[in-house]
Amino acid sequence: MAENTLFDAIRAGNVVATIFYLKTKARDRGYSERLELVPLQLQQIEVELGIPTVPGAEDDQATALNVNTPAVSLLEQ
Numbered sequence: 001m002a003e004n005t006l007f008d009a010i011r012a013g014n015v016v017a018t019i020f021y022l023k024t025k026a027r028d029r030g031y032s033e034r035l036e037l038v039p040l041q042l043q044q045i046e047v048e049l050g051i052p053t054v055p056g057a058e059d060d061q062a063t064a065l066n067v068n069t070p071a072v073s074l075l076e077q
Contacts, residue, residue, distance in 0.1 A: 009017035022031035 006017055006021060010021060023033070
């Protein structure tokens, strides 16, 4: 019943109903406000984790960035 009401509104020239339909049912034809990217191939990504440092930081600042320090205390500094 809801779809019939939507189609009736589209037939009657309701622009909002037409835009809604195109954004939801015609995404594959480009009717969307956002771009959805689909990878062609799955790839593995390597991430190297280390202790975060600040370039030019003094030793006490580097110690404050130790991974054992809670994140909240880092924000307070």
